[in-house]
Amino acid sequence: MKTLIVVLALLPLGYTYYALESAIDPIKMLYTTTGVGALLLLLLSLAPSTCQRFCALNLLRFRKTLGLLAFVYALLHVSVFIVLDSELDFVTLFAKSLKKPFIYVGVIAFLILLLMALTSTKKLFARFSRYHKAVYGALVLILLHDFWAQKVAGAFEYGMMAIGIVLLGERVWKECRFNMSKRH
């Protein structure tokens, strides 16, 4: 099942490779596929725990796979930024990263995902799992990054934001209820 998820999640990359030659704006296409892929997979990786609380469906065992896949897409997204867009010109790259909020917000989100991916092994996860709550911060930053990347935000950005709010809101609501019941 996990293999199937990995294969399905990587299929768009195969198509992108095939479509790259005839792409009208290839760099933009690579940015979009990898960026949208990372965001969708990250949202999917947050869905299992909500799912478990609402429909008693336990998909928790797929969370790590989905999260790592989101990281793979984010890594490719950053590679497009460094290799194709900035053409390995690190001076301009750092200047851009520091000056443009839309870029440094993305960089911070990527660093969070990177730390989570590095500490996702069984041994390290036991020690670092509580820091994995940082994923919510990464999600907010990624949504902001997506919003700022557009000339004007469209249906996709608002849709993703809505899903993000539902997933985050559900967790806040759960915490509140938990705290209330503790007090009684």
Place this chain on the structure above:
Amino acid sequence: MPTPSITPEILFEARRHFLKLGAGALVSSTALSQLLASMPEEIQLSFTKDPNPLKLTPNTFEQVSNYVNFYEFSTDKTAPVKMAQVIKLKPWSLGFFGEIAREEMVEVDDLIAKFGLEERIYRFRCVEGWSMVVPWIGFPLYKLLDYLQPNSKAKYVKFTTRHEPDIFPDQAKGLFASIKHPYVEGLRMDEARHPLTFLAVGMYGKPLPKQNGAPIRLVVPWKYGFKSIKSLDLIECVEEQPLNTWQAMAPEEYGFYANVNPHVDHPRWSQAKERLLGKLTKQETLMFNGYEKEVSHLYAGMDLRKQY
């Protein structure tokens, strides 16, 4: 009085072509653009060719006609290819009003007959960071202005896209529209009268594809693409500087002048380089999009960081 009982051959052919387009649209947008590219011979425009002194290599018709910003239809780059096919091109009259000697409405075909057609192979740079090279067909705006005879109060030229929510779905969305409608652009009179400033009715030897702003659009090659307003409805000569749509949307990001300038960044992204459509590598953006020699005198003494 003649009774038109028999469909003229051209219209019959046009109808067959239209049916084929409909079928093509069902299959894919690629099929559609291929069919559009194979428009019947009689729609080829006659024009004076551009000698192309800058030796520019145009992008392909497929690239230019399948990658557009036409927010009246969608913020997506390819969706307008199909959606724009609802535009009815004939009749389409353009209104000329304001501080001019002759206020009137003129059919696009009559404008073509009056001013003739020439080709202009221009660089086109979008504020989003992509660029292309397009062989436009049309006539320079100064020819039209000479005909309209602006008076001494005419300091600016204001352009407005047609407002017809039945055709342009985003105009019917009210508060939820992606931008303010109708789309407005403006030029200072000396910019408008510059010989490079162009009104295009075609490209690649053919009438403009609907998604590229048919039947008539502005092309100002040294300014970011959003200045080159599509599907024109009104051209007015005015005293006050018009508030162009993108400046109204986000004044800290888009100004009135919008001259291509690699040294002045967009607040959210760099403008130093650009992605030429079809290329996986980037190229340097040129000052005034490579037309510095021709236009820099228009902005002598201006602080281009402030007047962006």
